[in-house]
Amino acid sequence: MASVVARALVTVDAEKASKQDLELLKKLVMEFKDELDALGVKVDSLDKRVAVLEDGLGGWKVRGTFWFDANFAGGDDQPGGNSYTGSDMDTEFNKQRFRLFLTKQIDENSLFYAELRAGENENDGWGRGDMYNARIRDMYLQTKLPWEIGLRVGRLLNDWEADRGFYDETDALFTDFRYDGFEFTKAWGGLKATAFVGRNTSRETNFSTADMDPINLVNGSYMSYGLNLDWQASEKFFVGASAFFFDDDETSLAGSYGFNTYGAYLGYDFTDAIGLKGIYYWQDIDGDLANALGGTGAEDSPAAWKAVLTIDQDLLKFTGLRVEYLEQDNMFIGARDYYGLGTDTGEYAHVLQNMEWDNETTKMWFVRADQQWNEKWSSYIRYVHADYDTNGLDDADNWGVAVKYQYTPAIAFRLAYDYIDFGSGNGKGNYNGDDHVIQFRTTISF
Template identity: 45%
Template structure:
């Protein structure tokens, strides 16, 4: 009988077997433990698998993230208040493991005083190991690929970070992966940070997206496509009501060492005539040198250079702290040239500091470069609580031949709680 149990242990796929089968097999293992030990059979993997199932199945799990900010501002531009205290983020995640292959996640968000759920989706597994997601979810392929910096919490990619109501299919074959999405977005300008749950009337277009990628030991390579098909019948914004926007991206990266990576992404768009300039299908690209602190010892280094046509239709806010660096980005045939340089230092498991410089040349007469400096220090008080003190200054300069927008400055003290 011990030999029969031993053969069953070899044959069973612990990742696919049901909890009931694993529990029955575990009882047999306990019954014949001495005989199995004599046969040299190891059962640690089975014990761990059953323990994970017992932990996850059945119950609801609550987690969350809270930012509480004290902002002290000195704005030359269009803000009246110079003091703001309140929640910069208040998010709760409610999850349930329904069965071994199926889970549910609901995000409850409270942006700017409102409160309600803004994401709810189910993950499950279809035949042939196809991962299937349906509901209201976010997808941010540029973020998943590490193509925008991880140091500034509010930074965004050139294109992406969209909420969608729909379906996602994902499949992996060795080093290759394919992800497809079919759904509806609320509006072209809405991303995860700006979404208001009550804005159901902004459900304006179909979204189709496809990503095909390959990952080697030291490299990544792939392509992405996003197709927005506008079908809003409202007449409030007639130019954009039935706007079609097709965006195509190619990305690549290479790890020279585990601590040094060169990577980048190139986008080009096909936009309906009338919304963009005639004959101008905008393009955007950026290249990044990402150096970890393991190499330089005292700091990490993120050096990003980007060029983006001023009519490019995407996220790319680069917004940090209270200052929107893209506020005076023009809408013309010029091409912005952008630098984003970050040095982040982890001094120990408690203390860290960072510096950031950002600059954009808007390629426009009578419009000065926008320049931004950020410096900060953080303290990890406990594994769940972090304190951060930051100073940020953005200089817009002359935004017309006769108007000096001046500088926006902010000191922020942020308390972060993760649970």
């Protein structure tokens, strides 16, 4: 019985277990304390684990993360012919990221969740002084309807690509956008269906913002609908399909500016250490929107796809490895700021900085090798290459190295160096030359 209690404590799910079950489990720990001691089980740590789970169910739970970056940088990446001066990343100290997570377990089936974001990474440059324009990424009620249908209502994030590990550093190919609305989920064995309807849609980056000029779309200009079917066919294989519909109803715009995006994806784990996955998107863009973005004759049915190979360090011993290959039609409406300097800093220079809205295609390679030396020390080496088909644009290259020290479970320090080369002669409005950063990051998790 003591062995059963010990296993239950290790496997208990705080999100699903009831408060009554956890209280019973705690009583069992106390009752079988001597037997657990005899088995070599650390009763004190198990008792603390139950207390943490019980607290998470019985009241508000607050978590957070904070990055402070000291950047020592410089370069000559001014857009040619523009009045813009100075490096895209200058020497500066800033509050790079602050995220606060607030959770309240209302009852066995209902949960309230909110996530507040602020800092340079979230607010277009405000990281050195006050945190202006802090955003609420999520704020929703999650509950269960009849027939085991899950419901979320409020401010929601759609990031189905992250759920399946299709990106690692900066952004998804198309998902990773927010909306106000409703999400419904239903599972039948290994098949999970997720549908949403929303409004006030905005991407984390470059959706309904400057890259959508000259039509200057606003967040409230679309009704948004989506459906994702995800099938975990076996422990090794998954496959899925998705569809997104953005229906323009902004009366101030003269024309039709809606677009639809369709996707299919799959993945296979050859072993516990080697996995391969791929995702493919194609779009149907209304003519007025296509012409506004790319000019008369712009492509209105662009596509984008990505393949990802991962190899764990357990196999290679000295390093883990992630290799991504991407092809994206330049008229594809999605993220356009992958893998920024210093990583995960989309406001700074990145290899897709010179990507045009035209009928050409951009290809990109991303390779990252991560090394976990022990519980305290880790490092990485990374390389990114963008190959532009657009005439007159040089290819761009970015490489970086970093070492990280986990001082305590909650505090970490990282020293990184990143360098990017845009080439030369890229023309007015494009980036030329190079940029670099030496970055010291302090991370606090609580």
